[in-house]
Amino acid sequence: MADKKxxxxxxxxxxxxxxxxxxxxxKVTDAVPYVCPVKETTPGFDHFYSRGKxxxxxxxxxxxxxxxxxxxxVVYTCTLCGNCMTQCGAIDRDTGGPLVDTVGVVEALxxxxxxxxxxxxxxxxxxxxxxxxxxxxxxxxxxxxKEKWAKKLSLPNALRNPSETLLFVGCTVASNxxxxxxxxxxxxxxxxxxxxxxxxxxxxxxCGSVQKRIGAVRQARDMVNNNIRLLHTTxxxxxxxxxxxxxxALKNDYRLGAEKLKPNVLxxxxxxxxxxxxxxxxxxxxxxxxxxxxxPCHLGRHMGIYDAPRDVLNALPGIELIERSATRENxxxxxxxxxxxxxESGTLAEKIGQSALESASQTGAEVLxxxxxxxxxxxxxxxxxxxxxxxxxxxxxxxxxxIV
Amino acid sequence: MNTYDKQNMLKRALAEVVGDQYVTTxxxxxFAYSQDASLFGGTDAAVVVRPGSTEExxxxxxxxxxxxxxxxxxxxxxxxxxxxxxxxxxxVLLDMTRMNKILDxxxxxxTVCAQAGIMMGKLQQACNQAGFYIFVPAAPFHTxxxxxxxxxxxGGGGIxxxxxxxxxxxxxxxxxxxxxxxxxxxxxxxxYSRVIGGPDFTGMFIGDGGSFGVKTEVAIRLLGLPHxxxxxxxxxxxxxxxxxxxxxxxxxxxxxxxxxLLVFGPGATEIFSPGSEGVEKFTIMAIMQGHxxxxxxxxxxxxxxxxxxxxxxxxxxxxxxxxxxxxxGEAEEKMEMFGLxxxxxxxxxxxxxxxxxxxxxxxxxxxxxxxxxxxxxEATKKGFECxxxxxxxxxxxxCAVSGEVDAFFKDTDSPELREFIKDxxxxxxxxxxxxxxxxxxxxxxMSRLNAACWSPGFKSLHTTVKKALDPKGILNPGLWVxx
Numbered sequence: 096m097a098d099k100k101x102x103x104x105x106x107x108x109x110x111x112x113x114x115x116x117x118x119x120x121x122k123v124t125d126a127v128p129y130v131c132p133v134k135e136t137t138p139g140f141d142h143f144y145s146r147g148k149x150x151x152x153x154x155x156x157x158x159x160x161x162x163x164x165x166x167x168x169v170v171y172t173c174t175l176c177g178n179c180m181t182q183c184g185a186i187d188r189d190t191g192g193p194l195v196d197t198v199g200v201v202e203a204l205x206x207x208x209x210x211x212x213x214x215x216x217x218x219x220x221x222x223x224x225x226x227x228x229x230x231x232x233x234x235x236x237x238x239x240x241k242e243k244w245a246k247k248l249s250l251p252n253a254l255r256n257p258s259e260t261l262l263f264v265g266c267t268v269a270s271n272x273x274x275x276x277x278x279x280x281x282x283x284x285x286x287x288x289x290x291x292x293x294x295x296x297x298x299x300x301x302c303g304s305v306q307k308r309i310g311a312v313r314q315a316r317d318m319v320n321n322n323i324r325l326l327h328t329t330x331x332x333x334x335x336x337x338x339x340x341x342x343x344a345l346k347n348d349y350r351l352g353a354e355k356l357k358p359n360v361l362x363x364x365x366x367x368x369x370x371x372x373x374x375x376x377x378x379x380x381x382x383x384x385x386x387x388x389x390x391p392c393h394l395g396r397h398m399g400i401y402d403a404p405r406d407v408l409n410a411l412p413g414i415e416l417i418e419r420s421a422t423r424e425n426x427x428x429x430x431x432x433x434x435x436x437x438x439e440s441g442t443l444a445e446k447i448g449q450s451a452l453e454s455a456s457q458t459g460a461e462v463l464x465x466x467x468x469x470x471x472x473x474x475x476x477x478x479x480x481x482x483x484x485x486x487x488x489x490x491x492x493x494x495x496x497x498i499v
Numbered sequence: 500m501n502t503y504d505k506q507n508m509l510k511r512a513l514a515e516v517v518g519d520q521y522v523t524t525x526x527x528x529x530f531a532y533s534q535d536a537s538l539f540g541g542t543d544a545a546v547v548v549r550p551g552s553t554e555e556x557x558x559x560x561x562x563x564x565x566x567x568x569x570x571x572x573x574x575x576x577x578x579x580x581x582x583x584x585x586x587x588x589x590x591v592l593l594d595m596t597r598m599n600k601i602l603d604x605x606x607x608x609x610t611v612c613a614q615a616g617i618m619m620g621k622l623q624q625a626c627n628q629a630g631f632y633i634f635v636p637a638a639p640f641h642t643x644x645x646x647x648x649x650x651x652x653x654g655g656g657g658i659x660x661x662x663x664x665x666x667x668x669x670x671x672x673x674x675x676x677x678x679x680x681x682x683x684x685x686x687x688x689x690x691y692s693r694v695i696g697g698p699d700f701t702g703m704f705i706g707d708g709g710s711f712g713v714k715t716e717v718a719i720r721l722l723g724l725p726h727x728x729x730x731x732x733x734x735x736x737x738x739x740x741x742x743x744x745x746x747x748x749x750x751x752x753x754x755x756x757x758x759x760l761l762v763f764g765p766g767a768t769e770i771f772s773p774g775s776e777g778v779e780k781f782t783i784m785a786i787m788q789g790h791x792x793x794x795x796x797x798x799x800x801x802x803x804x805x806x807x808x809x810x811x812x813x814x815x816x817x818x819x820x821x822x823x824x825x826x827x828g829e830a831e832e833k834m835e836m837f838g839l840x841x842x843x844x845x846x847x848x849x850x851x852x853x854x855x856x857x858x859x860x861x862x863x864x865x866x867x868x869x870x871x872x873x874x875x876x877e878a879t880k881k882g883f884e885c886x887x888x889x890x891x892x893x894x895x896x897x898c899a900v901s902g903e904v905d906a907f908f909k910d911t912d913s914p915e916l917r918e919f920i921k922d923x924x925x926x927x928x929x930x931x932x933x934x935x936x937x938x939x940x941x942x943x944x945m946s947r948l949n950a951a952c953w954s955p956g957f958k959s960l961h962t963t964v965k966k967a968l969d970p971k972g973i974l975n976p977g978l979w980v981x982x
Binding site for chain 1: 520521523525526527528530531532533534535536547549575576577594596597618620621624627628639641642839840841842843844845846848886911912
């Protein structure tokens with residue numbers, strides 16, 4: 096019989112290092128209105144936030160409780176945003192890393208469920224994994240769909256016409272017609288800046304981020320290894336992503352691959368900031384707008400990229416950037432993280448998104464800008480029912496309007 | 500009626516009070532409450548309910564009283580001695596943290612009234628935004644609820660005197676409001692005093708471990724938010740000189756609330772200044788918080804003069820910290836520098852707190868440190884690695900010195916170490932009792948230990964009060980004594 100709770104056992108140090116003090120769910124300061132978006136938008140019992148999940152994980156390790164369908168639901172009620180870890184703030188004195196890797200613990204719990212009790216995992220997650228196996232994207236669209244956005248642009252394919260820079264569009268932007276324009280705009284901005292780049296079109300694989308987040312670690316690992324081989328065959332030196340999730344996966348998760356990913360990984364906001372600095376992008380068209388920026392969890396807390404998007408926004412004529420009280424590392428997740436759009440048909444994700452929109456509205460901003468298609472999609476959906484009127488944009492939209 | 504039916508009956512009854520979504524018997528949900536920040540654990544509940552108002556708590560208690568069901572109350576779940584166990588498997592657990600609202604900030608009267616489940620950090624933030632301040636000395640205030648603080652720490656950890664009214668739901672569901680303010684039996688229009696028109700019933704509910712009634716609302720006096728901070732940090736080689744400085748400080752100013760004095764022992768200094776191992780010195784940090792630079796500079800000069808006359812020395816490193824504190828806005832943020840994140844990172848804690856009459860301090864404190872060292876030697880023999888020692892004390896008023904001589908261990912997943920630390924904590928408290936001390940914590944296992952020190956008269960008074968308020972013994976049963 097296979098080793099039970101293998102993934103959880105591997106992160107047991109985190110479980111036992113947690114002091115269960117509850118700061119991860121209860122901290123409030125001027126910059127932290129609350130910590131856990133799930134706790135805030137649910138009835139708020141302890142298991143909805145980090146401490147309760149860690150207590151449950153310890154119970155599982157010690158055999159005090161057994162896996163169940165109800166427990167499977169508990170472990171999927173988490174956006175994996177990592178704010179609990181930020182607000183915990185405790186550092187492991189031996190490793191210098193976070194004392195309690197809650198994101199790692201929740202991912203491990205999910206992994207064990209998928210490995211040992213897939214029958215209790217909601218069908219939506221399993222369907223996503225099947226779709227990935229079948230179509231190489233979590234959206235379940237034919238591979239050819241992913242190149243449609245580029246049809247009129249005559250962009251070189253990185254496998255046939257290598258380029259130093261690879262524009263990695265990501266499944267979410269490439270597969271959803273509503274988001275395709277984002278890829279087109281990004282490509283046109285790069286052209287305008289004189290950046291030579293190629294794309295993978297229908298050959299672009301899924302990065303494996305979503306699969307890892309929902310616990311399909313083995314599947315994600317295979318994807319990582321295959322992708323590293325594919326990306327190396329392109330010979331590119333830099334991979335530029337449009338999606339914060341892809342950026343985080345390529346930069347952080349791919350460290351666990353069988354071989355090291357050689358190209359440098361940049362999110363498009365980092366490249367924009369670089370191009371602006373080098374005067375290769377000259378935003379001249381003025382659009383008067385008060386905007387506030389939503390730090391995507393993958394880009395912010397998980398990668399530490401806070402300044403680049405702000406540098407970009409501050410460089411756009413007529414844009415007035417207003418910060419929310421909870422900003423940068425304290426940003427409250429949009430609600431789409433950790434596969435939450437799949438949980439209960441996205442109702443919880445939507446509620447969390449409404450809170451994000453309401454806090455943005457309170458700043459007096461007219462526009463909420465993000466740099467992640469997952470944030471954008473969830474915030475767009477949530478905006479239909481949220482109080483206040485604020486328009487949601489991706490940062491690419493604003494750069495495009497100022498340049499092209 | 501079997502246990503399952505009884506649970507379901509209770510769940511239905513409580514759902515009618517708070518709504519379906521705020522009551523649960525789900526095993527996973529209930530299990531999540533089985534632990535808290537201590538090694539002694541939380542509660543094995545049958546039902547968990549999250550009330551949102553005093554009226555809801557009253558209805559819940561009426562229901563529990565009618566059916567004679569044990570009720571345990573939980574705030575932030577951050578005790579160091581565990582929670583009341585109640586009757587495992589049968590308890591209704593009141594998770595009070597949904598009651599986290601500020602009800603009123605009276606700027607003119609300088610009072611705040613809040614629901615008791617609010618975290619002290621949230622309460623402080625709201626008061627700060629309104630230009631006021633609650634003194635919460637060097638405490639983990641992001642994890643402690645107002646009600647938990649008043650119940651679990653006798654003296655309320657620095658806010659006992661500022662507390663002027665408590666709304667309490669008695670075990671039979673009766674709502675009582677003590678002290679001043681609208682709705683009290685003394686019919687005052689405003690909160691301003693708790694000691695007129697009758698006995699200090701507010702005080703009766705402070706440090707009761709939550710066993711006399713469920714605190715639902717609390718009114719507290721406020722202070723103006725101090726915008727100016729100054730600090731003096733000096734080193735001392737002799738404990739006698741430190742104590743003399745404490746005496747002279749307390750003689751001159753009230754250390755509570757704007758002039759706290761914090762003393763760190765050799766182990767703590769090692770943590771703050773790696774490389775100072777083996778140097779037996781005490782580091783004193785005096786913080787002056789106030790409203791004008793002139794006043795704070797004068798206080799700083801006076802304190803420095805006294806400290807230097809007693810042999811205190813400055814170092815460049817410590818002076819740099821004082822400058823940083825002076826330049827950094829409100830003091831409260833600085834006080835958090837030894838907050839939970841810091842301690843949590845040190846390792847698994849053997850919390851060894853004390854509360855010593857100042858006049859006995861020089862005699863008793865070294866004994867506590869020696870006791871710890873003996874126990875740490877034993878730990879080493881067993882293969883447990885002590886990663887840090889932390890000695891800290893502060894005059895809590897002119898008469899008493901509160902502090903701790905903690906130890907932090909590596910190997911946090913070792914069950915043997917956990918048992919060793921639990922024994923260490925309990926044995927330490929028994930030792931302090933032998934020395935004539937009683938600590939301020941009235942939580943979990945500590946309540947039983949404290950109650951063992953009661954005189955027959957005190958015990959009889961407690962029994963009388965408890966029986967009068969809780970004749971069926973349903974609220975936090977067994978917290979102090981067997982019921």
